[in-house]
Amino acid sequence: MGYGSTIKVPFGPQHPALKEPANFIFDVDGDIVVGIKPRIGYNHRGMEKAFELRTYLQNVYLAERICGICSDAHATAYVQGVEELLGAEVPPRAKYIRVIVAELERLHSHSLWVGVAAHEIGFDTLFMYLWRDREAVMNLLELISGNRVHYAMNTIGGVRRDIPADLIPKIKQALDFLEERTKYYLNMVKTEQTILKRTVGVGVLPPKDAVDLCAVGPTLRASGIKNDVRADDPYAAYGEIPFNVITHDQGDVFSRMLVRVEEMLESVNMTRYALDHMPAGMIRVKVPMAVPKGEAVSRVEAPRGELIHYAKSNGTTKLERYKVRSPTLGNIPAVCKTLMGGHLADVPIILAGIDPCFSCMDRMAFVDVKTSKHWVWTTQELKRHTSK
Amino acid sequence: MTIATTVLSVLQVLIFPGTLFLLVLAFFYEWINRKFLARLQNRYGPMYTGPGGILQPFADFLKLLSKEDIMPITADTLLFSLAPVFYSALPLTAMFIVPVASQTGLISFEGDLIFVLFIFTLIVVTIFLSGWCSMTRFSVIGGVRAALQMLGYEIPMALAIVGPAIVAKSLSISGIVEWQQSNNIWNILLQPLGFAILVICLLAELGYVPFDIPEAETEIVAGWQTEYSGRKLALFRLGKDFELVFVSALLVSLFLGGPQQVWIVPSIVTFLIKTVAVVLLLTLLRAVFARFRIDQMISGMWKYLLPLAILQIILIQFGLGGLPL
Numbered sequence: 077m078g079y080g081s082t083i084k085v086p087f088g089p090q091h092p093a094l095k096e097p098a099n100f101i102f103d104v105d106g107d108i109v110v111g112i113k114p115r116i117g118y119n120h121r122g123m124e125k126a127f128e129l130r131t132y133l134q135n136v137y138l139a140e141r142i143c144g145i146c147s148d149a150h151a152t153a154y155v156q157g158v159e160e161l162l163g164a165e166v167p168p169r170a171k172y173i174r175v176i177v178a179e180l181e182r183l184h185s186h187s188l189w190v191g192v193a194a195h196e197i198g199f200d201t202l203f204m205y206l207w208r209d210r211e212a213v214m215n216l217l218e219l220i221s222g223n224r225v226h227y228a229m230n231t232i233g234g235v236r237r238d239i240p241a242d243l244i245p246k247i248k249q250a251l252d253f254l255e256e257r258t259k260y261y262l263n264m265v266k267t268e269q270t271i272l273k274r275t276v277g278v279g280v281l282p283p284k285d286a287v288d289l290c291a292v293g294p295t296l297r298a299s300g301i302k303n304d305v306r307a308d309d310p311y312a313a314y315g316e317i318p319f320n321v322i323t324h325d326q327g328d329v330f331s332r333m334l335v336r337v338e339e340m341l342e343s344v345n346m347t348r349y350a351l352d353h354m355p356a357g358m359i360r361v362k363v364p365m366a367v368p369k370g371e372a373v374s375r376v377e378a379p380r381g382e383l384i385h386y387a388k389s390n391g392t393t394k395l396e397r398y399k400v401r402s403p404t405l406g407n408i409p410a411v412c413k414t415l416m417g418g419h420l421a422d423v424p425i426i427l428a429g430i431d432p433c434f435s436c437m438d439r440m441a442f443v444d445v446k447t448s449k450h451w452v453w454t455t456q457e458l459k460r461h462t463s464k
Numbered sequence: 465m466t467i468a469t470t471v472l473s474v475l476q477v478l479i480f481p482g483t484l485f486l487l488v489l490a491f492f493y494e495w496i497n498r499k500f501l502a503r504l505q506n507r508y509g510p511m512y513t514g515p516g517g518i519l520q521p522f523a524d525f526l527k528l529l530s531k532e533d534i535m536p537i538t539a540d541t542l543l544f545s546l547a548p549v550f551y552s553a554l555p556l557t558a559m560f561i562v563p564v565a566s567q568t569g570l571i572s573f574e575g576d577l578i579f580v581l582f583i584f585t586l587i588v589v590t591i592f593l594s595g596w597c598s599m600t601r602f603s604v605i606g607g608v609r610a611a612l613q614m615l616g617y618e619i620p621m622a623l624a625i626v627g628p629a630i631v632a633k634s635l636s637i638s639g640i641v642e643w644q645q646s647n648n649i650w651n652i653l654l655q656p657l658g659f660a661i662l663v664i665c666l667l668a669e670l671g672y673v674p675f676d677i678p679e680a681e682t683e684i685v686a687g688w689q690t691e692y693s694g695r696k697l698a699l700f701r702l703g704k705d706f707e708l709v710f711v712s713a714l715l716v717s718l719f720l721g722g723p724q725q726v727w728i729v730p731s732i733v734t735f736l737i738k739t740v741a742v743v744l745l746l747t748l749l750r751a752v753f754a755r756f757r758i759d760q761m762i763s764g765m766w767k768y769l770l771p772l773a774i775l776q777i778i779l780i781q782f783g784l785g786g787l788p789l
């Protein structure tokens with residue numbers, strides 16, 4: 077240790093700070109990180125190929141299973157892409173229901189994140205409290221969709237379940253509870269000295285770097301850049317619902333925390349507004365099985381940031397090509413930048429600061445950097461590799 | 465010395481208030497610690513082993529004893545095996561000095577307060593060596609952090625411990641307890657600042673949040689304990705429990721009057737009540753903070769805690785903190 081020599085400290089693929097497989101090797105000089113080598117790709121799941129093998133309707137459920145936490149965001153992105161290919165117009169009520177489920181999902185994802193962040197800095201009591209109160213959102217989602225994690229609300233041409241009028245008072249009651257608790261946590265995050273000690277000025281990402289390194293979502297907004305797909309390119313019913321894009325300009329972990337907690341309050345208000353202004357009518361339109369030839373890009377503001385789905389159809393009942401760019405991938409270069417020069421003890425909270433979801437992120441492609449040649453493996457080659 | 469007194473003193477060392485009693489107490493206090501922490505965090509804590517899960521720490525100990533014992537090939541074999549033994553034996557040894565069932569400890573001599581400080585240091589040295597001899601990254605970093613942390617809290621702790629010794633004019637723990645009882649006052653009333661400083665330093669000694677830096681789970685896995693498993697880990701955990709008993713007993717002796725006979729209530733009962741109260745206090749503090757970074761911890765200790773500890777000593781010199789005249 078020290079005396080100019082560095083030691084290599086590995087984080088992952090199995091490490092308590094990362095609940096998912098990714099590997100970061102840090103060169104540590106004393107307590108300071110002087111070098112970082114990220115290695116991603118441990119959890120390639122063959123999702124994009126699987127999309128090409130299933131029908132459009134089956135793919136809705138597959139898209140939902142890309143991620144456990146932002147399942148609704150992925151499903152929404154997928155159905156929007158297919159609806160664009162089909163030229164189908166979704167009924168307004170369905171759009172509002174999509175917003176309600178998406179915002180509730182953001183609520184539970186953000187409260188999960190704040191809990192994890194508290195755990196990373198050793199504040200387990202806050203972690204337990206947040207995850208306890210998060211159950212209120214989970215129950216709400218179960219009340220609306222029948223499921224806690226994979227809501228299966230979206231379908232091509234609308235949503236599968238309506239929100240009946242008698243559920244609305246119950247939902248509002250839970251929202252009141254959540255608002256009260258979120259305000260309590262906001263106050264706590266702002267005033268608790270040990271949290272401030274560990275988060276203020278830690279992992280600073282200046283606005284210029286945030287833009288240059290293509291950061292997305294709360295990470296970008298915490299650097300003071302007003303960027304939110306919901307506001308910039310409104311989808312579903314976001315164009316009709318008033319809301320503020322939360323930004324903070326410190327660019328540190330504390331700002332990321334504040335952005336997320338304040339977004340939770342914003343989500344509560346948006347859900348209330350959507351419940352009050354939900355138009356009556358159909359919740360879905362019928363769509364044909366086969367999709368005409370074309371290409372579509374669909375963008376959604378997932379809880380972790382901008383999510384991009386690309387679909388290419390060939391006129392049959394199956395996709396020609398599908399591509400998913402999850403927000404975590406966009407944030408990896410930025411997080412590597414913020415980790416440099418920090419303390420080893422700050423690594424977990426900075427890494428967790430982008431709310432990483434490595435399993436949603438990993439794709440597979442072979443590229444020869446020197447000749448810029450790229451190729452793919454066949455199923456046989458993959459099998460041969462796994463049985464090695 | 466007659467045979468009867470020899471047998472009696474052997475029984476005292478082995479059974480009450482010696483090893484066996486302390487062993488039971490260690491598991492009991494771990495249970496209180498875990499259960500109360502869980503309730504503070506809105507969890508249930510241990511539930512199934514015995515009433516309210518009271519046997520859970522003992523069950524965990526037995527389970528670890530039966531587990532496979534793995535030693536890294538790069539480790540220093542002798543040191544790696546000896547460290548857990550030292551770690552569990554040191555706080556147990558120190559417990560014989562602290563009065564438990566009567567006014568004096570099993571072993572008591574003038575200057576045993578210094579011996580206690582020496583044992584605190586030895587515990588940290590054992591931690592450092594156990595991390596170092598594991599020869600893996602996380603262990604080494606954890607061990608170095610433990611040693612660094614000690615540089616932060618050792619001096620304020622020593623000063624806070626010396627406070628009661630000055631007013632009692634005795635360097636023996638039993639002497640301090642006697643002084644408090646003969647004057648019918650507790651040191652916490654005379655030196656609240658010293659008590660607060662000692663509690664903070666002992667949190668660091670125990671490695672509880674906000675000072676669980678040497679074993680910070682999310683940063684360095686289990687810190688200096690990372691490579692230990694099986695019965696060696698069991699001994700480390702037992703050592704930690706002994707340390708908790710020892711720390712709470714020390715706080716009770718120095719600041720809360722020690723084991724006192726009140727009316728017909730025997731002194732062992734007041735000792736238990738007081739130590740449980742201290743364990744609850746330590747657990748409460750453990751639940752309400754986030755973890756400091758090592759540099760923040762050390763600079764905080766030197767910037768704030770050390771001046772405060774010196775202030776406490778100065779106050780005693782000016783007659784504040786001694787007996788009201």
